[in-house]
Amino acid sequence: MRNATDRVRDKQVVVVGAGKSGLAAARLLLENGARVALADAKPEISAEVLGDLAGRLDLRLGAHTPEQFRDADLVVLSPGVPAKKIAAALAPVAPENVVAELEFASWFLEAPILAVTGTNGKTTTTTLVSRILEDAGKTVFTGGNIGTPLCEFILQGGRADVVVLEVSSFQLQNCRTFKPSVAVLLNFAPNHLDYHLDMEEYLSAKLNLFARMDGNGTAILPEEMRDELSKRDFTRARMVWFAPTDRFPAPHLHGAHNRANVEAAWQAAKLFGVGEESARATVAAFLPLSHRLQTVTEKNGVLFVDDSKSTTLDSTAAAVKSFERPVRLLLGGVFKGGDVASLLPALDGRVVEIGLFGAAREIFEPVLGGRFPLFWELDLDKAVRRLAANSRSGDVILLSPATASFDAYTSYGARGDHFQRIVRELP
Numbered sequence: 043m044r045n046a047t048d049r050v051r052d053k054q055v056v057v058v059g060a061g062k063s064g065l066a067a068a069r070l071l072l073e074n075g076a077r078v079a080l081a082d083a084k085p086e087i088s089a090e091v092l093g094d095l096a097g098r099l100d101l102r103l104g105a106h107t108p109e110q111f112r113d114a115d116l117v118v119l120s121p122g123v124p125a126k127k128i129a130a131a132l133a134p135v136a137p138e139n140v141v142a143e144l145e146f147a148s149w150f151l152e153a154p155i156l157a158v159t160g161t162n163g164k165t166t167t168t169t170l171v172s173r174i175l176e177d178a179g180k181t182v183f184t185g186g187n188i189g190t191p192l193c194e195f196i197l198q199g200g201r202a203d204v205v206v207l208e209v210s211s212f213q214l215q216n217c218r219t220f221k222p223s224v225a226v227l228l229n230f231a232p233n234h235l236d237y238h239l240d241m242e243e244y245l246s247a248k249l250n251l252f253a254r255m256d257g258n259g260t261a262i263l264p265e266e267m268r269d270e271l272s273k274r275d276f277t278r279a280r281m282v283w284f285a286p287t288d289r290f291p292a293p294h295l296h297g298a299h300n301r302a303n304v305e306a307a308w309q310a311a312k313l314f315g316v317g318e319e320s321a322r323a324t325v326a327a328f329l330p331l332s333h334r335l336q337t338v339t340e341k342n343g344v345l346f347v348d349d350s351k352s353t354t355l356d357s358t359a360a361a362v363k364s365f366e367r368p369v370r371l372l373l374g375g376v377f378k379g380g381d382v383a384s385l386l387p388a389l390d391g392r393v394v395e396i397g398l399f400g401a402a403r404e405i406f407e408p409v410l411g412g413r414f415p416l417f418w419e420l421d422l423d424k425a426v427r428r429l430a431a432n433s434r435s436g437d438v439i440l441l442s443p444a445t446a447s448f449d450a451y452t453s454y455g456a457r458g459d460h461f462q463r464i465v466r467e468l469p
Contacts, residue, residue, distance in 0.1 A: 059120025
């Protein structure tokens with residue numbers, strides 16, 4: 043803790059992003075004697091948003107420019123601000139002095155860190171492993187890319203037996219000292235190709251989670267990637283491989299991908315002394331998180347499932363394969379990259395109709411239109427109602443859009459909430 047304070051005391055630090063994590067980082071920096079500036083692309087920030095920080099830091103607002111960072115000894119990036127996005131503005135700062143909020147906060151931690159990354163399933167697995175540890179009597183903090191910012195936990199004087207963190211590729215690209223005791227890579231598939239240069243850059247960001255681990259740490263890795271990862275010198279940690287199993291029945295979690303998530307959570311939790319029977323009870327009671335293969339209701343024999351969190355082709359394929367019933371699939375939104383044809387093996391023989399809505403029609407229709415009955419509607423409401431009118435008892439109407447939501451919604455959660463409202467209003 044003292045070393046962390048010494049690294050920032052009397053330094054000029056620029057925090058980028060005025061969200062919860064950025065504001066928490068600014069408070070932690072001020073508490074440890076730093077001079078703090080807050081840079082945000084918005085032209086103004088209200089005193090209500092700043093709260094107790096009003097008047098205590100230098101505001102540098104508007105489009106990011108090199109001038110905002112010219113005097114910076116250190117730059118701390120909020121989770122939603124990739125360094126690459128503002129690379130030109132960061133030119134005056136040495137790369138090693140640009141760090142993620144996650145990295146900065148970890149300087150103050152004494153508890154062991156269990157970190158989870160991957161393309162799909164991060165939040166479910168992070169939440170499940172935390173629940174397993176808590177039910178076994180451990181004191182756990184859960185955060186990182188979800189929930190309470192890690193800086194806020196430290197400010198509150200939080201104590202934990204284990205700190206469980208969900209971490210994203212954006213955060214990991216700007217980590218140079220972050221060293222978990224246990225790290226999990228769940229899977230890897232095309233995603234964020236609107237940001238990352240290519241798949242290699244994206245994978246390198248994920249594997250940076252393991253780069254500083256040594257023989258005292260454990261890397262938990264997917265069996266499906268063993269051949270690929272065995273060719274890479276990316277960690278000195280002990281490696282444990284996992285795959286979907288039926289070790290712990292999870293009656294509320296659909297699909298092989300969730301069986302893999304459960305196994306990964308178990309492999310991580312048992313390293314902290316959790317027993318099988320305790321874990322089994324937790325898994326059996328665990329409910330899917332909102333908008334992640336969440337059953338909404340069943341009407342007239344038709345099951346409605348909200349998987350709005352599915353923003354990639356790979357996650358949509360996994361969702362479709364989770365059902366034995368005929369699937370009527372809702373796709374549409376802001377496409378994040380990948381080959382739509384990769385969906386075909388999962389959809390063939392399972393999907394009986396596709397309802398496109400909103401953006402990305404030009405991406406999906408040329409590939410899928412000749413293979414499945416398909417239509418397009420401008421908005422989700424019309425698409426859901428049209429699928430419902432066409433459906434038969436025994437069908438699943440599945441919102442698993444394989445896209446980001448920002449064509450029409452503020453978040454995947456808002457999209458899922460809208461879907462659930464539509465479904466509840468159906469006859």
